[in-house]
Amino acid sequence: MALDKxxxxxxxxxxxxxxxxxxxxxxxxxxxWGVLCAAAIGAAGFLLFVLRGPQPxxxxxxxxxxxxxxxxxxxxxxxxxxxxxxARPDDVMRLGILVLILTPLLRVALMLVLFVLKRDFVFVxxxxxVFTVLLxxxxxxxxx
Amino acid sequence: MIGGNDGRNRALRVDSLLRLLFCWLARLTHRLRGGIxxxxxxxxxxxxxxxxxxxxxxxxxxxxxxxxxxxxxxxxLTNVRAAILLELATSTGAVLGALLAPFLPSRALYFLFAGxxxxxxxxxxxxxxxxxxxxxxxxxxxxxxxLGGAYPDRALGRVVTYEVTRVPVGFAMMFIVxxxxxxxxxxxxxxxxxxxxxxxxxxxxxxxxxxxxxxGVTAAAGAGVYFWRGxxxxxxxxxxxxxxLAGTLVGAQLLLRLTNRRVRQLFIPTLLIIAVQMLLRGIAxx
Numbered sequence: 001m002a003l004d005k006x007x008x009x010x011x012x013x014x015x016x017x018x019x020x021x022x023x024x025x026x027x028x029x030x031x032x033w034g035v036l037c038a039a040a041i042g043a044a045g046f047l048l049f050v051l052r053g054p055q056p057x058x059x060x061x062x063x064x065x066x067x068x069x070x071x072x073x074x075x076x077x078x079x080x081x082x083x084x085x086x087a088r089p090d091d092v093m094r095l096g097i098l099v100l101i102l103t104p105l106l107r108v109a110l111m112l113v114l115f116v117l118k119r120d121f122v123f124v125x126x127x128x129x130v131f132t133v134l135l136x137x138x139x140x141x142x143x144x
Numbered sequence: 145m146i147g148g149n150d151g152r153n154r155a156l157r158v159d160s161l162l163r164l165l166f167c168w169l170a171r172l173t174h175r176l177r178g179g180i181x182x183x184x185x186x187x188x189x190x191x192x193x194x195x196x197x198x199x200x201x202x203x204x205x206x207x208x209x210x211x212x213x214x215x216x217x218x219x220x221l222t223n224v225r226a227a228i229l230l231e232l233a234t235s236t237g238a239v240l241g242a243l244l245a246p247f248l249p250s251r252a253l254y255f256l257f258a259g260x261x262x263x264x265x266x267x268x269x270x271x272x273x274x275x276x277x278x279x280x281x282x283x284x285x286x287x288x289x290x291l292g293g294a295y296p297d298r299a300l301g302r303v304v305t306y307e308v309t310r311v312p313v314g315f316a317m318m319f320i321v322x323x324x325x326x327x328x329x330x331x332x333x334x335x336x337x338x339x340x341x342x343x344x345x346x347x348x349x350x351x352x353x354x355x356x357x358x359x360g361v362t363a364a365a366g367a368g369v370y371f372w373r374g375x376x377x378x379x380x381x382x383x384x385x386x387x388x389l390a391g392t393l394v395g396a397q398l399l400l401r402l403t404n405r406r407v408r409q410l411f412i413p414t415l416l417i418i419a420v421q422m423l424l425r426g427i428a429x430x
Contacts, residue, residue: 035210039389042382049379075374093378097203100385101371103210104364111228122289123225130231134361137239138368 023114027107034103038096045092055088077139105134194250199375201329202367204388209331209360211392221295221353223346226308229289230318231358234336235365237322242369245327257328258420263335265416277306280345285311295350306347314344326366331359 075094083091108131115123245253282292291308317339325332333355340351370376 031210035207035389038207039386042385045378046382046386049382054379075372090378093382094376097376097378097381097385098371100203100206100210101364101367104206104360108228108231108361111224114224123228126232127228130228130235130361133232133235133239134365134368137235137242137365138371 023110023117027110030106030110031103034099034106038100038103040096041099042093042096045089045094045096048087048092049089052089055090101138105131105138108134194253195245195375196377196380198245198253198327198329199370199377200381200384202326202363202370203376203381204384205329205331205363206360206367207385207388208392209356209363211389221349222357223291223293223308223350223354224357225289225293226291226340226344226346227354227357229291229311230314230336230339230354231361233315233318234322234325234358234362237319237324238326238362238365239369241323241326242366244323245370245375246373248327253328256324257330260324260328260330260332260335265334277345277347280307280309282307283309283311286344293350295347297349304347306350308344308346310344314339317343322362322365325362326369331363333359 080091080094080098108127112124112127112131115121115127248256286292286308289311291311292306294303294305296302297304318336321332321335321339324330324335333352336355336358337348337351340346340354341348346354367376
């Protein structure tokens with residue numbers, strides 16, 4: 001108990017800064033919602049798959065799935081957007097995964113905001129570069 | 145299009161449900177941080193192309209890290225400045241690793257994987273005794289970027305202030321760790337900790353928290369490349385993601401009751417077994 005108290009006091013003496021607290025809270029919330037969103041979309045797609053089974057063009061059996069080669073299902077954003085409306089289980093699941101991949105990107109964006117608010121421009125630059133690298137990876141504009 | 149109820153098709157559904165269940169259990173019992181168990185377990189048990197298993201594993205890493213991060217962010221242990229600086233190295237490495245992956249044959253990946261796991265055993269075993277490094281002189285980068293910090297240590301009952309040094313060493317190590325992480329679909333937490341604690345002389349607790357903070361971002365950097373390449377197969381990755389997330393949400397309570405030491409005692413033998421198994425697959429004995 002006593003230790004807990006010291007630790008709590010120590011914590012408050014280390015970071016009195018309320019912007020940081022604010023951003024921390026926001027980061028927590030963004031991560032939680034991002035994860036829940038991804039899980040909800042993924043679960044919906046998964047349920048659709050379990051109920052409706054594989055659609056034409058998907059692997060039809062376990063054998064087919066296991067003999068699947070890398071790069072068979074290469075996709076692009078326009079193709080994904082087009083197929084969302086048809087609600088194929090695979091595409092719904094894909095969307096869930098994409099949302100999950102995007103959550104860390106949002107987190108870096110929030111860090112960038114934090115450093116802008118702190119006027120710490122070296123770190124604004126650093127987080128901007130990290131953000132760009134992530135964006136390049138995520139948009140798939142490299143390696144294409 | 146109602147899917148037929150023939151047996152082939154049913155096997156596929158049962159398989160994906162099993163995978164969900166398995167990932168939930170793995171996450172629950174083994175404190176599966178990165179994809180450390182998902183990659184090795186997917187190919188042998190479910191007989192999948194390792195490139196696709198790695199795609200699923202990277203997704204599981206993001207699920208693990210983002211799921212757990214909500215709790216860890218406010219721990220006052222994470223060194224956010226060091227994290228974002230080192231993410232520069234890991235995310236660049238990760239994008240490169242992800243681009244490189246298709247050019248490596250499966251067998252090479254098995255070998256690399258085994259080596260990588262064995263490599264991360266060292267720091268994990270060393271971590272059994274932890275101490276705060278003293279008399280660390282900050283180098284030019286650490287002074288310039290104000291990387292030093294302080295954290296409340298509950299065990300010591302005081303605030304520990306620390307300095308950071310040898311930033312270029314840590315940065316270079318992080319680049320390699322990021323590359324390997326995206327190449328093999330691992331969170332590589334142990335090696336990130338090594339880069340900070342051995343490389344940059346940061347306290348173990350800070351290194352661990354900061355490494356957890358970085359894992360999700362590193363994985364996301366590589367995941368995008370895998371995703372558009374089509375190596376994240378939805379019916380494989382979704383059950384993995386759902387299982388891991390469920391494990392994170394349900395497992396968090398359980399983990400509080402286990403001591404770190406006990407978890408590591410359970411974990412190290414598991415890793416050894418997996419490493420040997422991958423090695424055997426690499427030389428095609430089994």
